[in-house]
Amino acid sequence: MSLKYSFDVVTRAEQTLAERKNKAEKDQQERERYVYSQLPEVEAMRRRIRERFHSLIMLVANHDKDAGAKAERIRDEIREDQDRIRMMVADLTGDPDYLETKYACPECSDTGYVEGIRCKCMDELLRRFAIEELNKNSTIVLHTFDEFTDSCYDDPKLRTRMNNMKKFFSDYCAAFPNNCKSLFLTGRTGLGKTFFSTSIASALAGRGFAVAIGSVSDLLRDIENDHFGRSDKNTMELMLAADMLIIDDLGTEFKTPFNDSTIYSILNSRINQRKATIISTNMSVEQLNERYNEQIASRIIGGFMPIVFTGCDLRQKGL
Numbered sequence: 001m002s003l004k005y006s007f008d009v010v011t012r013a014e015q016t017l018a019e020r021k022n023k024a025e026k027d028q029q030e031r032e033r034y035v036y037s038q039l040p041e042v043e044a045m046r047r048r049i050r051e052r053f054h055s056l057i058m059l060v061a062n063h064d065k066d067a068g069a070k071a072e073r074i075r076d077e078i079r080e081d082q083d084r085i086r087m088m089v090a091d092l093t094g095d096p097d098y099l100e101t102k103y104a105c106p107e108c109s110d111t112g113y114v115e116g117i118r119c120k121c122m123d124e125l126l127r128r129f130a131i132e133e134l135n136k137n138s139t140i141v142l143h144t145f146d147e148f149t150d151s152c153y154d155d156p157k158l159r160t161r162m163n164n165m166k167k168f169f170s171d172y173c174a175a176f177p178n179n180c181k182s183l184f185l186t187g188r189t190g191l192g193k194t195f196f197s198t199s200i201a202s203a204l205a206g207r208g209f210a211v212a213i214g215s216v217s218d219l220l221r222d223i224e225n226d227h228f229g230r231s232d233k234n235t236m237e238l239m240l241a242a243d244m245l246i247i248d249d250l251g252t253e254f255k256t257p258f259n260d261s262t263i264y265s266i267l268n269s270r271i272n273q274r275k276a277t278i279i280s281t282n283m284s285v286e287q288l289n290e291r292y293n294e295q296i297a298s299r300i301i302g303g304f305m306p307i308v309f310t311g312c313d314l315r316q317k318g319l
Helices: 007-038 040-061 067-093 120-135 156-175 193-206 216-227 235-241 257-272 285-291 294-303
Strands: 182-186 211-215 244-250 276-281 304-308
Touching (some): 007 067, 040 067, 120 235, 182 193, 193 276, 211 216, 216 235, 235 257, 285 294
Parallel strands (some): 182 276
């Protein structure tokens, strides 16, 4: 999937990689200074290795008739010094590669490119930052599991149920993306569906996953604007690329052929990609069947785990 990215997203990704690269090289320099202070002979050997590499270059440049034999001898000397350095450094630090620069991405050395082709680490940053940019337009306020309190539940059974639900969602986030099914959160208004779905969003984003979240109406409006050339935000593509997609208030959107077709495409694509999606709605399964065509309803009923919220409207309690 080829996505277009805004200037801000590209700049942010490049700055992030530059910061990673600078940190890796600064850390390497600090490790190097420590080793040299403890093992001065290592510094001398590394200087000698650099001089020998220069000698190899000069052999080729001067067309030395014995270049082959001399080069092999120099390479053996370099390898001997390198092996000795690794042994000495390992004895000192426990890590034979302690002097190597430990880039976050060894494939591109935190440059973002490998032989002129964008590295997967750059692609991941672009995707994540583009989804965060998409989420800026969301009117949904994020929450965290730490905000949960069971004191608002008067019924002991309901209190136990909600605590169990919090544990389920917390465990879900801890295990993500392994064995994490798509979830269909259903129940009346004010029972905690949006609270828990946004807490999941916060928890997964905190672990570095790309989470796209929004109300169904806002997301569909943005997709329609993209489709008809009124914007170029790649909303649909970003929703499909996200590690987790959270759609709030399904059923509140205008019922149009375009919206129904888009909802089906989103659900079908993410199910086929085996990517988790969370839907929250005030509709029951019966109402779902009444509102949507068989394609959409069957995708939700067959591909999502239903979680039913019950109890009293917490908003009426000022919560």
